[in-house]
Amino acid sequence: MAVATAGVEGRLEGGGALRPDRLRPSNGNGGLRAFARAFPFVLPSFVGVTVFLVVPVIFVFVLSFLNWSGAGPFSWAGVQNWVNIFKYDGAAHSLGVTAYYVLLNIPLQTVLALGLAVMLNRKRRGMGFYRVLFLAPYLSTPVAMGIIWFWVFQPQNGAIDHFLGLVGITGPNWLNSSLWAMPVVAAVNIWQYLGFNMLFFFAGLQSIPRSLYEAAEIDGASKWRQFWRISLPLLNPTMLFVLVTDVIGSFQVFDTLYVLTGGSGGPGDSTKVISLQIYNVGFVGTRYGEAAALSVLLFAVVLLFSVGQFMFFRNRTTYEYSA
Amino acid sequence: MSTIAVEAAVPSATMASRAPRSRSLHWAKLVLFYLVLSVFGALFIAPYVFALFGSLKPESQIYTVPAWVPPVHPAWVNYSNTWGNFSQVQTEFSTYFYNTLLVTSALTVGQVFFSMLAAYAFARMKFPGRDAIFWLYLMTLMVPNIVTIIPLYTIMDKLHLVNTYWAMFLPYALGTPYTIFLMRQFFRNIPQEVIDAAKIDGLGDIGVLRRVIIPLARPVLITAGLIAFVFGWNNFLWPLVVSNSQSHFVLTTGLANFSTGPGTGAYLNILLAGSMITLLPMIVIFIVFNRYIIRSIQLTSGR
Numbered sequence: 001m002a003v004a005t006a007g008v009e010g011r012l013e014g015g016g017a018l019r020p021d022r023l024r025p026s027n028g029n030g031g032l033r034a035f036a037r038a039f040p041f042v043l044p045s046f047v048g049v050t051v052f053l054v055v056p057v058i059f060v061f062v063l064s065f066l067n068w069s070g071a072g073p074f075s076w077a078g079v080q081n082w083v084n085i086f087k088y089d090g091a092a093h094s095l096g097v098t099a100y101y102v103l104l105n106i107p108l109q110t111v112l113a114l115g116l117a118v119m120l121n122r123k124r125r126g127m128g129f130y131r132v133l134f135l136a137p138y139l140s141t142p143v144a145m146g147i148i149w150f151w152v153f154q155p156q157n158g159a160i161d162h163f164l165g166l167v168g169i170t171g172p173n174w175l176n177s178s179l180w181a182m183p184v185v186a187a188v189n190i191w192q193y194l195g196f197n198m199l200f201f202f203a204g205l206q207s208i209p210r211s212l213y214e215a216a217e218i219d220g221a222s223k224w225r226q227f228w229r230i231s232l233p234l235l236n237p238t239m240l241f242v243l244v245t246d247v248i249g250s251f252q253v254f255d256t257l258y259v260l261t262g263g264s265g266g267p268g269d270s271t272k273v274i275s276l277q278i279y280n281v282g283f284v285g286t287r288y289g290e291a292a293a294l295s296v297l298l299f300a301v302v303l304l305f306s307v308g309q310f311m312f313f314r315n316r317t318t319y320e321y322s323a
Numbered sequence: 324m325s326t327i328a329v330e331a332a333v334p335s336a337t338m339a340s341r342a343p344r345s346r347s348l349h350w351a352k353l354v355l356f357y358l359v360l361s362v363f364g365a366l367f368i369a370p371y372v373f374a375l376f377g378s379l380k381p382e383s384q385i386y387t388v389p390a391w392v393p394p395v396h397p398a399w400v401n402y403s404n405t406w407g408n409f410s411q412v413q414t415e416f417s418t419y420f421y422n423t424l425l426v427t428s429a430l431t432v433g434q435v436f437f438s439m440l441a442a443y444a445f446a447r448m449k450f451p452g453r454d455a456i457f458w459l460y461l462m463t464l465m466v467p468n469i470v471t472i473i474p475l476y477t478i479m480d481k482l483h484l485v486n487t488y489w490a491m492f493l494p495y496a497l498g499t500p501y502t503i504f505l506m507r508q509f510f511r512n513i514p515q516e517v518i519d520a521a522k523i524d525g526l527g528d529i530g531v532l533r534r535v536i537i538p539l540a541r542p543v544l545i546t547a548g549l550i551a552f553v554f555g556w557n558n559f560l561w562p563l564v565v566s567n568s569q570s571h572f573v574l575t576t577g578l579a580n581f582s583t584g585p586g587t588g589a590y591l592n593i594l595l596a597g598s599m600i601t602l603l604p605m606i607v608i609f610i611v612f613n614r615y616i617i618r619s620i621q622l623t624s625g626r
Contacts, residue, residue: 034450037528041444044437046456048497053463056474063474070480119360130360132613133367139609139616141557143575144598147582148374151591157386159373191366196620203621252469255559255575262583275469282473283564291473299470306465 060299063292070286081289089281089290091297094274097182101273102250104186109246110239113194117201118227131202134195142192146259149188150175153260175260178270185257185271192256193249197242204238205231240312248302254279274298371602378402378595385591398592405596416597418570419577426491426562426573427555433496434551435544441498442506443532447518457507460500469560476564490565491573495555502547505622509543510536546619549612556605574601 064081066074085091116134120127137145152159153174161171172180208231216226232239254275257265265272265280272280274294282291373390379397380388405416444450445457475494476485484490513536521535537544559575566572572580578597581590609616 031451034448035452038444038448038450038453041440041448041528042456045441045460045498045503048437048494049460049463049500051478052475052494052497053466053471053500054459056471056478057463057466059474059477060470063477068477116363119356124356126357126360130364131617133364135613135617136367136371136606136609138620139553139557139605141575141598141601141605143557143559143578144601145370147578147594147598148370150582151377151385151595152370152373152390154386159369159390162389191370195367199617199620248467252467254469255557258559259579259582263579278469278473279560279564282476288473288477295470295473299467302467302470303465 057299060292060295063289064296066289066292068288070288077289081293084287084290085281085293085297089277089294090269090272091274091277091294093269094272094277094294095297095301097269097271098251098253098273098275101182101186101253101271102247104183105189105250106243106246108186109190109194109197110242112190113197113242114201114235114239116194116198117205118231120198121202121205131195131199134198136195137192138196140192142255143259145192146188146256149184149191149256150260153184176267178267181261181267181271185253185260188256188260189250189253193246197246200238200242201235204235208234244305244308248305251275251298251302251305371606374595374598374602378592378599380592382590382592385595401592401596402600405593405600414577414581414593414597415569416574416577416600419572419574420600422488422571423556423573423575426488427552429488430492430495430555431548431551433492434499434502435548437496437498438502438506438547439532439536439540439544441503442510443528443536445503446507446510447531448528460503463500464504472560472564475561479565484565486566486568486571488571491562491571492555494561495551499551502550505547505619506540506543509540513539542615542618545612546615546622549608549615550619553605553608 063074065077065079067077067081068074120131155161155171155173155176158174160174164171174184175181212230212234213226216230221229252275253273257271257273257276258279261271261276263276263280265276275298278291278294278298281294282288285291369391376393377385377390378401379394379399380401381398384394405414406420407415407417445453479485479490484493517535517539518531521531526534557575558573559579562573562576563579566576569577574597578594578601581597582594
């Protein structure tokens with residue numbers, strides 16, 4: 001995700017605009033003395049990144065071909081883990097459920113975030129307040145919010161059904177229904193990240209120069225037309241960034257879902273997304289080899305999106321404009 | 324087009340389009356605008372208010388009285404039950420709270436400090452292998468958290484660190500690629516003349532960091548600290564995996580253990596009080612630092 005942002009201009013308070021940041025070739029960097037000087041500064045993070053990120057990434061591939069039950073030695077499993085995850089652990093089903101969740105989540109999330117950003121992108125009273133209010137869930141502990149929503153969505157006795165009861169509607173069984181459980185999880189996640197996504201669109205809208213709208217106004221273009229012809233095309237880079245980070249994030253949904261479904265992925269297997277399956281196969285079933293294979297599977301899917309994004313960002317049209 | 328032309332044209336254009344419309348239409352639109360926003364606003368405030376009300380109701384009222392009705396006699400005893408040892412269900416949020424505070428503080432201090440050291444080297448020094456190491460760091464940003472959970476647990480097990488505080492913060496406390504990247508961008512922007520002047524005055528690298536970089540980079544250091552603290556406080560999957568006893572639970576794992584344990588859905592008032600205790604520091608941070616948080620998010624998108 002951040003790989004794609006590496007070359008993009010950033011702005012920091014007090015720092016002014018940053019130059020696009022390209023790494024120079026590393027010739028003539030001063031040799032051993034320079035290395036000795038930098039060594040203590042880089043060492044802690046190097047150990048951390050190596051031991052806790054690089055080694056695990058390599059090891060997860062290896063482990064997907066090993067048997068390990070959480071204690072004792074490893075033994076060779078060959079491709080058996082890979083066979084098992086599709087045969088017994090419903091890997092294909094989990095991928096499908098995850099994709100379904102992503103599809104429930106992303107379109108509505110994006111449209112609402114963009115809509116709110118457009119609404120708030122004007123000089124009226126209280127705009128700053130709403131911007132901050134919509135962002136509050138982003139920081140709120142997902143596990144705690146999951147418990148609150150679990151209660152709000154209780155059939156018959158929850159706030160939602162109490163409210164629906166006032167207008168004479170009987171709610172479906174929400175989290176106890178295999179049809180409704182996933183939409184509820186998606187709705188809670190949309191609520192949690194809406195303000196976060198809105199902020200990106202808001203920043204994008206703010207960077208579009210006023211003069212474009214003024215010119216369109218002179219030409220008699222309606223607000224609606226201005227949105228489709230000016231705002232939306234110029235938000236293209238933002239849109240891509242939001243879409244791809246959201247898709248990648250959605251593939252990893254865990255916290256909210258775990259609490260809302262009691263960690264089971266139920267009712268039935270209706271919300272058993274792949275991250276939950278990794279957890280259950282690994283830490284509940286203590287079959288770490290299979291869990292590693294599931295992890296590699298998820299990694300492959302996410303990587304596909306990351307690389308896709310990278311290619312897209314490299315080949316995309318850049319809209320140059322100066323305020 | 325020239326500025327003069329725009330200024331001349333705009334008033335006439337707006338006059339032409341606005342004048343025939345009635346004032347009441349303008350007002351109707353304004354009312355509708357705020358009505359839509361208020362509905363959304365209510366949706367965003369409601370869960371917090373419901374949870375606050377619910378956390379102060381006796382258990383018998385948690386399902387029978389609608390969530391939007393405030394408690395008549397606030398049952399503050401829910402909070403003391405949650406905080407101490409609740410006799411019906413073994414749970415102790417005070418322990419979880421202190422564990423969370425400990426783990427999150429260690430994670431935050433370590434992450435900010437070691438990221439700062441690395442960022443200084445990447446931004447301000449030339450040494451062999453610098454760009455290769457930095458690229459390695461950037462590459463790891465593409466790795467989703469959950470992919471490394473299984474191997475990370477295996478490593479912690481082999482290091483005999485499972486069910487220790489160390490295991491909970493160590494993976495994030497030696498500096499993270501994202502924070503290093505964020506700080507490096509900032510440090511590169513500090514004028515070289517300032518650093519040269521400090522060096523002429525006889526300061527070494529540590530001196531430059533302490534006397535020049537830290538004072539100038541305060542905004543980015545606060546941002547990094549907030550990112551680390553919020554991440555640590557809300558972190559769930561890793562503590563869930565690496566700790567398995569009440570004494571080492573953090574707030575998130577304590578809440579989840581309580582909510583998915585025997586009698587799911589029971590003692591919801593206690594669970595809601597626990598949720599409020601968990602949320603409170605985040606709400607305070609959000610109110611105090613929301614400008615920093617908004618800026619940190621906009622940095623991510625590169626704007």
